[in-house]
Amino acid sequence: MTDAFSETPARPLVPEAGLPSSAAAPEVGIALPAQSQWRDVWRQFRSHKGAVTGLAFLLLITLFCAIGPWLWPVDPGDLDVRNKDVRPIYHVIWDAEAKTTWAHPLGSDQLGRDQLASLIAGGQVSLAVGWTAMLLALVIGTLVGVLAGYFRRLDGLLMRFTDLVLALPLLPLLLVMMLLFRDALRAAFGPETGIFILIVSAIGLTSWMHTARIVRGDVLALKEREFVLAAKSIGTPARRMIPRHILPNVMSPIMVSATLGLAAAIITESALSFLGLGFPSDFPTWGKLLFDSTDRMADFPERVIWPGLAISLTVLSVNYIGDGLRDALDPRIRGR
Secondary structure, three states: OOOOOOOOOOOOOOOOOOHHHHHHHHOOOOOOOOHHHHHHHHHHHHHOOOHHHHHHHHHHHHHHHHHHHHOOOOOOOOOOHOOOOOOHHHHHHOOOOOOOOOOOOOOOOOOEEEHHHHHHHHHHHHHHHHHHHHHHHHHHHHHEEEEEHHHHHHEEEEEEHHHHHHOOOHHHHHHHHHHHHHHHHHHHOOOHHHHHHHHHHHHHOOOOOHHHHHHHHHHHHOOOOOHHHHHHHHOOHHHHHHHHOOOHHHHHHHHHHHHHHHHHHHHHHHHHHHOOOOOOOOOOOOOHHHHHHHHOOOOOOOOHHHHHHHHHHHHHHHHHHHHHHHHHHHHOOOOO
8 A cells, every 4th residue: 555645745845946936835835914013103003092092182282382472472571560460261160250362362470471472482482491491301321322332431420420410419519500601601601502502402411311221221131132243253443333234223222211201391391380480580491380380379379379280290101101102112012
């Protein structure tokens, strides 16, 4: 008795001449389309409801501050003495005798300045300071972290310097920097641009340490990966190794640190403005609006509520975005 399978010659798995591989061997299987890594990241990010809500609110508040002056063309510095201490329009719901006017839908302060225009202008400044200071801290932290993790001879020196800066008290250091360089920068660049440069530099130079430590840890782990060792074995210099193989693989912690740094920068700027060490009195920011409203907070609580809500919700949305990015960019969590 002969085996039935022995009489049939085995078909080669290579494609025949002139025929594509799919036509020559259809039984091998159907090729699935390649999955994009960023598509998987976006899918995981969308599953985080808090992150999606935070992203929507951040885009909304940014759009509100960006196009607000065109929708509400009122100068926040204009003084309307006849309509000072005006209550918001919605205040008539529980106080029919309140002084309100549609010219100031969110009310006006003790000098007659429009609160809605001040809120829009303050958001522009606070968000600009937050984004710029975050980018500065991100660049410094990434540079220090990559150099410390990749070059062993620089690791000890850079990390001890990072620990030294971490040990310094942040708020007193910021106050000293503001007092030392405020007048010089205002004289060189003007009262508004000089203070902007000073606040951005002070926040950026004092908030890069955590990013540096996180990036250094990831770079130390990447140095032992097979593709890095293979690139070293063929003589790839450091100037090509770092931008091609190291930086693309540490983008995940960098992006998460960017969101957290943005929230910290907005809070720090608001704290400095609240202490009276920020921008000039006629230059509104969210922290400056809080500082100007504390004296009459009991009589006009809405003057504190609106900038406080803007700061709190913006920082909360950024933190939720950071949580969503952390989960989406972590390959151990993605796909669950």
